[in-house]
Amino acid sequence: MNKIVSLLCGIVFGIGLVISEMINPEKVLGFLNIFRDWDPSLAFVMIGALVVSTPVFHLFKNKKKPLFSSNFLIPSNKEVDKKLIIGSVFFGAGWGLIGLCPGPAITSLALLNMNSALFVTSMFAGFYICLKVN
Amino acid sequence: MNIVNFTPITALSGGLLIGLSVALFFIFNGRMIGISGIASNFLISKDNRIENFLFLFGLILGPLIYNQITGREINISISSSLILLIIGGVLVGFGTKLSSGCTSGHGISGISRFSLRSIIATVTFMIVGILTVLITGIV
Numbered sequence: 001m002n003k004i005v006s007l008l009c010g011i012v013f014g015i016g017l018v019i020s021e022m023i024n025p026e027k028v029l030g031f032l033n034i035f036r037d038w039d040p041s042l043a044f045v046m047i048g049a050l051v052v053s054t055p056v057f058h059l060f061k062n063k064k065k066p067l068f069s070s071n072f073l074i075p076s077n078k079e080v081d082k083k084l085i086i087g088s089v090f091f092g093a094g095w096g097l098i099g100l101c102p103g104p105a106i107t108s109l110a111l112l113n114m115n116s117a118l119f120v121t122s123m124f125a126g127f128y129i130c131l132k133v134n
Numbered sequence: 135m136n137i138v139n140f141t142p143i144t145a146l147s148g149g150l151l152i153g154l155s156v157a158l159f160f161i162f163n164g165r166m167i168g169i170s171g172i173a174s175n176f177l178i179s180k181d182n183r184i185e186n187f188l189f190l191f192g193l194i195l196g197p198l199i200y201n202q203i204t205g206r207e208i209n210i211s212i213s214s215s216l217i218l219l220i221i222g223g224v225l226v227g228f229g230t231k232l233s234s235g236c237t238s239g240h241g242i243s244g245i246s247r248f249s250l251r252s253i254i255a256t257v258t259f260m261i262v263g264i265l266t267v268l269i270t271g272i273v
């Protein structure tokens with residue numbers, strides 16, 4: 001059952017990225033362009049997502065176990081360290097350079113866009129490089 | 135500053151669906167969605183590999199199903215040069231792996247949990263993203 005949930009959640013997430021237009025790098029770059037022509041739309045994407053996910057998380061986090069799995073897996077790391085900051089700086093630079101983050105990048109593969117395929121391949125290379133140097 | 139291309143209704147509707155996906159995944163599978171985590175774990179870890187694959191496959195099915203239901207074309211425009219796409223992709227992959235999260239993992243799932251780490255990460259990548267757009271707009 002949790003495999004079906006994974007597939008369905010992927011589909012719903014992907015459709016959400018399409019409807020909100022987060023899949024379009026131009027829209028994302030418009031959001032980050034606050035000093036010139038600013039498109040505030042993506043703030044509303046985050047608000048919409050948080051309005052649903054926040055109460056659900058806090059309602060269910062103390063339950064014994066999830067419905068289709070043996071236990072909850074909630075990140076336990078609370079340390080604000082160099083890796084968190086440096087990683088976020090690198091990510092922000094790549095995001096601002098192209099306008100793609102991991103979710104929209106992978107979702108945009110559906111459009112058979114060669115530019116997004118190149119970006120996703122490079123992103124997977126980035127995962128691998130990070131793993132090798134750490 | 136001018137406000138341009140503002141689409142609050144579609145942004146909010148899409149956001150609600152993204153939140154629904156995060157909420158259902160937590161209730162049923164017990165994990166908080168972070169797409170950089172799911173993608174990098176799919177690449178390097180045997181744990182939950184099928185679930186991770188199916189989620190990523192679902193992401194790609196999303197636009198196709200949307201297109202089938204609504205009949206609307208999805209247009210995106212990526213105007214960056216090939217070398218910038220490679221640099222940007224590596225930065226995004228390396229950075230999200232090092233900081234253990236991206237826009238979804240820190241920006242949505244982490245903030246839902248009121249995680250200080252995620253709030254700091256989100257503020258950091260937003261500020262750096264804004265500065266990057268500011269700089270690339272000048273040069």
